Amino acid sequence: MNIDKDRKINLGSLNKNQIEFYNFATKNINIFLEKPIPEIAKLYGVGVSFVYTFFKKLGFNNSREFIFYLGFNNGEEFIQKMNNQNVDINPNYALHKITKESNIVNRLLLEKQFDKITDLINHITKANNIYGLGFGYSKLAIKDISGLFTKLNITFNLVNNERYEDATRIKEITKGDIVIVYSLRGIDKNVINWTKRIKKLTENQVKIFLITSNTKSQLIKIVDSYIEIDNIMKRIDILDKDLLLSPLNSFIFFNNYIKTLLYIMNKEKYKTIKDFREEMHSWIYEKN
Incomplete structure (x- = not known):
């Protein structure tokens, strides 16, 4: 300088x-x-x-x-x-402070939307199949939560693993399934187009959930239910601090909340699943 x-x-x-x-x-x-x-x-x-x-x-x-x-x-x-x-501009101090602030806001937001979250979890446990939709960091967040689903014998598919023009999996979504859309900003044209297409193909027979920080997103009018989370990226001002964060942080807090509540609400059933127990033990005790 x-x-x-x-x-x-x-x-x-x-x-x-x-x-x-x-x-x-x-x-x-x-x-x-x-x-x-x-x-x-x-x-x-x-x-x-x-x-x-x-x-x-x-x-x-x-x-x-x-x-x-x-x-x-x-x-x-x-x-x-x-x-x-x-x-x-100590990165360690600043990153800790910003992450803590975002987590507090997320906790308050999720507590306020507890009924919406329990509705999502009930649909997850009852759905024939779960389909995820998201791009970029949103896609990574969906993959994070889907890892748990596979260990709990919950059928999960990522819709946009195919090219939009050649998509076939999207046509498999039927009544009894649910779709979970991740889009922090809620402005990505790909997400909007895919969501519109799913809505049209399923003829409103499939419930679509949206996880976003943008309550004014066009997606709000398309989906059946949305859950608002904090956008940690808005807490960065590069004019003041040279800090770079990942939008994934906002989704991870939400995912952990959902995973925990999903387990608590179905503990008696899930704790008997061998794959799930072995997965958790491998992380805790660092053994295969």
Whole structure:
């Protein structure tokens, strides 16, 4: 990062509240070094957007540029401390914090939708066949949960393992089956087209469930039931931190919740299944 130590900033571009925040920053430099921006905003009593707007008005692209500017005006020792400590963008701390926040939101969302989730689980246990639909990270999430299904003798098929134009498995979906669609953003045209086609072919005789974070998705009007989950990707701001997360995180929390509840609701039946017991023991005791 190239920062001009002789750089001049235009305080005249700031309003009264922003000038007060600037004064706060110059008197509390260590806070900017030690805490991430969301915590600084909370400490000062403003929203995160207020801080980002403040940076933008002064011509800084992110918090690091602003901190370096403060450092040049408060001695090289401070800059060295920042380079050595770098707490503000510590990946370990930041990733843990963001994941924890997302998990809390997911827990609250799923508790609020408990009736929808138990309905999904009841359909899973009663369905003749379960069909999954999803692309990219969504496809990986479906494969994750389908691993348990196979150990519980639940018939599962991934619909989009075939080309859309040549799809034959989709025509096998009949009354008594269910379809579970995974789409975090709910905007993928492939998912929308496949879901529409399934709806049309099954003539509304097959229940379609959707797992998504986008409650305004076009898919909501097509499916029979949807469950909202948190989109962890919205918690990343690359203007502030160099963090990269996987959308799969949001689905994994949901999958674990479903797996656990599915087992609790059918424990007496599932605990007698040899393949399932052996699978669980192999993970716990690390033995084949």
